[in-house]
Amino acid sequence: MSVSRVLVNIVSNIEEYLCETLLAFFVLLLFVQILLRQFFQYSLPWGEELATYMFVWFAYLGAVVAAKMSAHNRVSFHFRFFPPIVKKVSEAIADLIWVAFNLYFVWLSYDFVFNRMNAFWKSQTIGLPMKYFYMILPVAFLLMSLRILRNNYLALFKGVAIVDPEAEEIENLKRVATANAAA
Secondary structure (H helix, E strand, O other): OOHHHHHHHHHHOHHHHHHHHHHHHHHHHHHHHHHHHHHHOOOOOOHHHHHHHHHHHHHHHHHHHHHHOOOOOOOOHHHHHOOHHHHHHHHHHHHHHHHHHHHHHHHHHHHHHHHHOOOOOEOOOOOOEOHHHHOHHHHHHHHHHHHHHHHHHHHHHOOOOOOOHHHHHHHHHHHHHHHHHHO
């Protein structure tokens, strides 16, 4: 595998890698906190605060991953009754409205973090400026918008069928059940 291919793979899956890393670290940190409390009657003063911030970042990056996989929660049941082209166009319009909201929120959160947030706001126990923790807001909503636009580009112009992994799993289960019933 070439270096450029590895770099493309890392960039295209960066949110997933960050989610996995954050999940591992905040679970490990909370586990260490429990062990320290139970066996040594001590806890890390900054442990739970850092775990909370890591969880928040994990949740927002998880939303980006869900948007990338077209698995984000949204109401799309009514699109099933439309003819295929109307369904595609309606979903694209709904996604563009979603992107418009996301970009507006990127602007609002960027303005808050860099222009309106008091520079002296610091986290209670870690002591870092709060802007570093709030940076996930514009970053996540911008990444989510890019993933949504990419999915729409692939679906509308490249003809790629982007299937929600959950819907794909349900179809696989139906096939297995049908095969087992026939056997």
